[in-house]
Amino acid sequence: MMTLRVNGYEYEVDAEPDTPLLYVLRDDLKLNAAKYGCGLGQCGACTVMVDGKAVLSCVTPLVLLEGKRVTTLEGLGTVSEPAPIQRAFMEEQAAQCGYCIAGMMMRAQALLQRNPKASDDDIRAELAPHLCRCGTHMRILRAVHRAARLMDTAELSPSDQRGAQ
Amino acid sequence: MNAPVILDRRQMLAGSGALIVSFSLRGAFAEEQGAPAAAAPSPPGSLKTSPYLDAWLRIDADGAITVFTGKAELGQGFKTAFQQIAAEELDVPFASLKVVTADTRLTANEGYTAGSHSMQDSGTAIQHAAAQARALLVAEAAKRLELPAENLRTENGAVIAQDGRRLAYADLVAADMLHVQAQPTSKLKDPATFKVMGQPVPRVDIPAKVTGGVAYVQDMRLPDMVHARLVRPPSYGAELTDCNSSAVEKMPGVVKVVRDGNFLAVLARKEFQAVKAMRALAAAAKWKESARLPKQDDLLALLTTQLKSQDMTILERGNPSAAGRRTIEATYTRPYQSHGSIGPSCAVAQFVDGTVTVWTHTQGVYPDRQAIAEMLRMPPANVRCIHTEGSGCYGHNGADDAAGDAALLAKAMPGVPVKVQWMREQEHGWEPFGPAMATKLKASLDSEGRIADWNFEVWSNTHSMRPGSAGSLLAAQQMAEPFPVPAPKPLPLPEGGGDRNAIPIYTFPNAHVVHHFIPEMPLRISAMRSLGAYHNVFSIESFMDELADLAKADPVEFRLKHLDDPRGREVIEKAAQAFGWHKGQQASQDRGYGFAFARYKNLAAYCAIASEIEVNRETGRPRLVRAVAAVDSGQVVNPDGLTNQIEGAIIQSMSWTLYESVSFDEVRITSIDWQTYPILRFDAVPDTIEVHIINRPGKPFLGSGETGQGPAAASIANAIANATGKRLRNLPLTRKRIKDAIDA
Numbered sequence: 086m087m088t089l090r091v092n093g094y095e096y097e098v099d100a101e102p103d104t105p106l107l108y109v110l111r112d113d114l115k116l117n118a119a120k121y122g123c124g125l126g127q128c129g130a131c132t133v134m135v136d137g138k139a140v141l142s143c144v145t146p147l148v149l150l151e152g153k154r155v156t157t158l159e160g161l162g163t164v165s166e167p168a169p170i171q172r173a174f175m176e177e178q179a180a181q182c183g184y185c186i187a188g189m190m191m192r193a194q195a196l197l198q199r200n201p202k203a204s205d206d207d208i209r210a211e212l213a214p215h216l217c218r219c220g221t222h223m224r225i226l227r228a229v230h231r232a233a234r235l236m237d238t239a240e241l242s243p244s245d246q247r248g249a250q
Numbered sequence: 251m252n253a254p255v256i257l258d259r260r261q262m263l264a265g266s267g268a269l270i271v272s273f274s275l276r277g278a279f280a281e282e283q284g285a286p287a288a289a290a291p292s293p294p295g296s297l298k299t300s301p302y303l304d305a306w307l308r309i310d311a312d313g314a315i316t317v318f319t320g321k322a323e324l325g326q327g328f329k330t331a332f333q334q335i336a337a338e339e340l341d342v343p344f345a346s347l348k349v350v351t352a353d354t355r356l357t358a359n360e361g362y363t364a365g366s367h368s369m370q371d372s373g374t375a376i377q378h379a380a381a382q383a384r385a386l387l388v389a390e391a392a393k394r395l396e397l398p399a400e401n402l403r404t405e406n407g408a409v410i411a412q413d414g415r416r417l418a419y420a421d422l423v424a425a426d427m428l429h430v431q432a433q434p435t436s437k438l439k440d441p442a443t444f445k446v447m448g449q450p451v452p453r454v455d456i457p458a459k460v461t462g463g464v465a466y467v468q469d470m471r472l473p474d475m476v477h478a479r480l481v482r483p484p485s486y487g488a489e490l491t492d493c494n495s496s497a498v499e500k501m502p503g504v505v506k507v508v509r510d511g512n513f514l515a516v517l518a519r520k521e522f523q524a525v526k527a528m529r530a531l532a533a534a535a536k537w538k539e540s541a542r543l544p545k546q547d548d549l550l551a552l553l554t555t556q557l558k559s560q561d562m563t564i565l566e567r568g569n570p571s572a573a574g575r576r577t578i579e580a581t582y583t584r585p586y587q588s589h590g591s592i593g594p595s596c597a598v599a600q601f602v603d604g605t606v607t608v609w610t611h612t613q614g615v616y617p618d619r620q621a622i623a624e625m626l627r628m629p630p631a632n633v634r635c636i637h638t639e640g641s642g643c644y645g646h647n648g649a650d651d652a653a654g655d656a657a658l659l660a661k662a663m664p665g666v667p668v669k670v671q672w673m674r675e676q677e678h679g680w681e682p683f684g685p686a687m688a689t690k691l692k693a694s695l696d697s698e699g700r701i702a703d704w705n706f707e708v709w710s711n712t713h714s715m716r717p718g719s720a721g722s723l724l725a726a727q728q729m730a731e732p733f734p735v736p737a738p739k740p741l742p743l744p745e746g747g748g749d750r751n752a753i754p755i756y757t758f759p760n761a762h763v764v765h766h767f768i769p770e771m772p773l774r775i776s777a778m779r780s781l782g783a784y785h786n787v788f789s790i791e792s793f794m795d796e797l798a799d800l801a802k803a804d805p806v807e808f809r810l811k812h813l814d815d816p817r818g819r820e821v822i823e824k825a826a827q828a829f830g831w832h833k834g835q836q837a838s839q840d841r842g843y844g845f846a847f848a849r850y851k852n853l854a855a856y857c858a859i860a861s862e863i864e865v866n867r868e869t870g871r872p873r874l875v876r877a878v879a880a881v882d883s884g885q886v887v888n889p890d891g892l893t894n895q896i897e898g899a900i901i902q903s904m905s906w907t908l909y910e911s912v913s914f915d916e917v918r919i920t921s922i923d924w925q926t927y928p929i930l931r932f933d934a935v936p937d938t939i940e941v942h943i944i945n946r947p948g949k950p951f952l953g954s955g956e957t958g959q960g961p962a963a964a965s966i967a968n969a970i971a972n973a974t975g976k977r978l979r980n981l982p983l984t985r986k987r988i989k990d991a992i993d994a
Contacts, residue, residue, distance in 0.1 A: 100522070101502075108522040112477075117469040118462030122592050122641075123674040124525075127924040130592055159462035167461065174460045178452060178890055181898055182325025182642030183459035184593045190460065212932045216924060218592050219325055219642045220901030222935040224894070 092160030102148035118158035118187040129215030132188035139195040173232035181219030293432040295374025300358035304428040306379035313420035320360030339380035341404040352637035362614035366953025381436040441947035450890035467638040472667035479528035492536040511730030541916035559766035572759035574694020574702035585911035593641025594677035595648030599656035610653035611640025621717035646776035654723035684778030689789040699801035703760035710748025712738040713781035751783035756812035780959035787960020791846035824880035829860035842973025846964035855883035855954035863969035870989025883954035899958025905930035
């Protein structure tokens with residue numbers, strides 16, 4: 086048993102210590118957003134935040150997460166109360182199949198928390214570990230820019246504060 | 251074929267207490283009903299094969315409206331477009347509808363969701379079914395109000411009389427009203443009055459996808475579900491000679507090891523337990539492999555000389571008065587390429603009381619059901635396939651195979667839901683690839699710089715080995731009593747397979763086109779977005795530039811000189827004008843401009859793409875700076891959805907064109923992840939992509955999901971040639987090939 090802190094809640098997790106975080110999130114905690122794409126850290130679909138930094142959950146074993154704060158897309162907001170990054174992706178219609186999108190959003194969120202004034206070059210460089218096969222890249226870039234503007238202008242809502250943990 | 255489906259659904263609806271609406275033949279179509287059925291032309295779209303209106307629409311007594319489509323949402327966004335179409339023609343609010351997609355229990359059999367057919371087949375059927383349903387509701391209201399139907403209008407889910415009396419659809423429906431065959435023609439709305447169609451309505455599926463909702467089959471969790479992982483053979487035809495699984499069976503969480511011939515899998519309570527057990531089982535398995543793959547570095551010889559072909563002349567046009575003076579020839583090749591879905595294939599299946607239910611991201615629930623039923627030796631009626639979204643597929647990837655795997659494993663675990671998730675290397679190694687192709691072109695210019703004769707030959711495998719029969723499924727091929735892989739067939743024209751878009755859209759006085767169909771398939775192949783059109787359009791449109799160069803003509807002007815189709819001409823002119831293309835233009839240092847055009851299948855959407863490329867002369871690295879596309883897909887339903895498709899086509903095709911080829915040695919596929927099969931990353935994303943839509947109000951929908959693949963490839967190739975002065979004809983146009991050409 087290990088205590089894992091995800092989206093502000095503490096969970097007692099009964100999984101072997103070498104279990105990648107991805108499987109704990111999806112299988113034990115029944116969270117959907119982080120996706121299995123390669124299990125090799127090559128595609129970015131599994132990205133979540135750990136202590137505010139983007140992390141590839143498919144290659145991060147549970148044992149390394151003791152005492153750390155994990156944030157997934159679910160922790161940022163909901164359909165009715167979306168976080169700025171979620172609102173931005175909806176407003177830009179920045180998805181086709183959408184399978185890669187949750188991972189993209191988490192890395193973008195981590196970037197914008199760290200650097201609210203990220204330039205286009207910063208965003209492109211930051212998203213380099215992420216693959217999108219549908220070719221939605223132009224919209225993803227627009228959505229991240231929009232999210233930066235929304236974060237800049239909007240007052241922090243409770244959901245944002247959760248996300249910023 | 252469809253009657254049992256409708257019965258199934260009607261039985262189910264009766265069981266769930268929903269009301270079926272009724273219909274009286276004294277309604278709107280009474281006169282047409284009197285006409286002899288044999289003389290009647292067939293109704294449009296998929297109403298041809300599923301003519302009952304209630305196969306497409308259901309209006310419940312509580313006013314709930316459900317639209318049914320036999321097509322599968324694959325991330326193209328058509329679920330939203332269909333909802334728009336139905337809302338428009340029924341005159342109900344967009345949000346009041348629900349769309350149910352491909353399900354062998356609930357929806358019409360619309361075959362595969364492929365070939366850019368969804369809007370043409372299903373969208374058209376829904377449009378007409380909705381229009382005819384609205385007419386029936388108006389007729390019923392006319393009867394009740396004792397008013398002529400033409401004095402009534404519809405709005406917001408109700409029929410309204412001039413005196414203000416209002417009858418809601420929910421009050422007008424009665425049992426079986428929509429259980430009536432569609433008429434050949436419908437009174438469609440005037441496009442000038444559209445409120446929902448033509449609007450960029452936000453996609454209905456995106457909110458769940460950006461908030462962590464249940465959106466994919468990968469997200470399904472059924473009570474007591476177990477997780478399965480496969481140990482696939484390491485190479486085609488490998489035989490499992492030994493596998494002592496006793497240690498694996500004792501591993502934590504392991505429920506069962508299933509071996510059936512060369513089919514090997516493990517099931518466990520928790521997902522990562524299944525992964526660990528799979529690794530242990532793979533280590534325990536001993537395989538006998540054989541060297542059966544061709545040489546990767548000489549696909550041209552493989553296709554044009556080593557493999558036998560069946561040769562078909564598919565176009566022969568002669569005009570002896572047109573005489574060529576100057577002749578050029580060129581040969582183009584395309585390697586095997588991967589669909590490369592970001593999410594490896596997945597399926598959930600459950601076997602209960604002799605019936606198996608499979609949740610699958612297949613493109614064809616009915617053909618997949620047929621294949622699974624045959625494999626399990628069960629009647630198709632006892633297999634239900636429910637489409638559940640997966641990662642984008644772009645054609646026939648591992649989806650159907652995973653569905654077959656899940657069904658086979660579910661049968662081994664009666665009552666227990668089984669989820670099968672392929673690993674990355676399994677998707678890359680076992681998906682059916684887009685086939686390698688070769689084309690040889692030869693053409694002559696007359697004294698005025700016009701093309702006088704045109705010769706085009708294409709060598710290719712088939713482009714569809716999709717299910718329908720069990721032998722298409724990996725599990726069925728690998729089980730102890732295997733099903734044979736069905737004999738490949740060329741896909742018939744006019745749509746074609748390897749010869750898709752091989753017939754030029756341009757008007758040439760002499761033209762000769764040959765399709766060399768190659769039955770033998772050294773690598774596992776099947777349908778990949780646009781089939782042969784990707785390579786054929788790449789070849790034709792590259793060669794058009796080579797000929798324009800020979801004629802010292804501007805590439806856009808040269809195309810227009812050979813094109814009669816007015817809609818095609820308009821698309822070319824729009825893309826050129828929006829790009830700022832002009833005769834005699836000169837790109838800046840190390841940059842080049844390219845142009846290409848096609849009408850997908852010569853019968854779907856038109857697409858022209860102009861591009862600007864920058865080439866680093868030191869490294870050979872190309873970068874698409876900007877692309878400008880124009881597209882005509884007939885009546886536009888959702889302009890933002892269409893734009894999204896074209897943007898995606900350009901980026902995906904750029905990735906195929908610049909980076910991608912499946913690699914293999916004599917025994918194994920060696921491109922098994924994103925390291926060994928690199929695709930486009932953010933550093934190669936262009937500065938801008940513009941999409942200009944030419945809307946055609948009231949015209950038929952023209953499928954547009956694949957129309958960009960060929961033009962994007964050729965536009966990029968032409969821009970590289972323009973930037974470097976070197977023509978590259980072998981895909982992919984890699985940095986190294988560009989560098990070698992520059993240095994040559």
